[in-house]
Amino acid sequence: MKTAVVRVIQQTLINEGFKPGTVDGRLGDNSYRAINEALTKRKEGLPGDWAAWSNPRKSIAYLQLLCKERSIDSGDIDGFWGPQTDYAADTLTQLLATGEMPKPWRDETPLSVNPNNWPLQNEAELNTYYGAVGTNQVSLALPYPHRVAWDLKTTINSYQCNAKVHDSAKRVLKRVFDHYGMERIKELCLDRWGGCLNVRKMRGGTQWSMHSWGIAIDYDPEDNQLKWGRDKAVFARTDYDAWWRFWEEEGWTSLGRSKNYDWMHVQATKL
Ligand SMILES: [Zn+2]
Incomplete structure (x- = not known):
């Protein structure tokens, strides 16, 4: 036992x-x-x-x-x-x-809509659609202030992302703010930003990370560590249903919800 x-x-x-x-x-x-x-x-x-x-x-x-x-x-x-x-x-x-029963997860079905026509997670398609890694970046003015996850004293009001995902990410974060409000956002650590643009290889892999194009964003990495599944990752809880719905309605993919690892991460591709 x-x-x-x-x-x-x-x-x-x-x-x-x-x-x-x-x-x-x-x-x-x-x-x-x-x-x-x-x-x-x-x-x-x-x-x-x-x-x-x-x-x-x-x-x-x-x-x-x-x-x-x-x-x-x-x-x-x-x-x-x-x-x-x-x-x-x-x-x-x-x-x-x-104090809570685990949420039933067999019923969890990520939405499969793709209103922005995000490309597949494939290097050639990504380069065609988003440009070469590290290029085509713009500043995203945030609907609510974020704190840097590894330095919580630092507040940011914008971050760099790929120009093609800018409008969509902004719409999502606006909906997050309207739905949860700042107090709840802080309680749920939805303001703990773990990074977007970062030209690097995938952790535990040899291909470019989706962060290399500025089309992936991490939130609250500490409570949603890379290899954690839904039994440990905080973002798998019911409180975050709306958070995921807003991203998925814009066609973004959660690796947590589709593959049950890396719950901090959301990306503008289809798998
Ligand atoms: Zn990530």
Whole structure:
């Protein structure tokens, strides 16, 4: 069992008034005794032979009951660790850590519209449409002030981007400002700017980054790190649905929403 899950079990036992010892992520005699007491209290929800189960099996059954009590489907209360229990354990861990159930992500469908006719992510097409890397840049006057993510004391009111994406990006940011307002923008870190134009190769790749043409923008890189998926990246949360809708309605692509990495990033290409 994962350490994080054991900690959840131990903390819940303490919250219920049992004495599993310290929350150390390891199951020992004290934890097992407490689990036995907690299961005894819930014996109507258990199969008849539960008392004869091994301690590790009882621990899993206790976890399954904790899930069930919060309407998280962990399958049968059988004390076996299958994929359904594994998924339920992750959901419970997130619920107890954040106070929120994870957002259903199977339903997430990035919009596939392309009103600005952005080209495909292909070097030849990008050079034809946007010009050579690093060229054709203009200043985008921002509808709301941004702060530089790696130097939050520095506020900016404009940044450089490709001339072809200027109007679209400005429309999106105007809608973001109208929808969220400055206070909420700050709470959600939608003013933490992680860069746009940057002539460089992709991190972990050999081709030009979309930033080389000034057609990709990063926001709040610290809370949406390159390899983080929707379980960790803050921009995967429901609060950001409108943010993504505004970009996607202009045809921009979120790598987070389409590939589940690099949630900080949005780009004016189709994949
Ligand atoms: Zn990026």
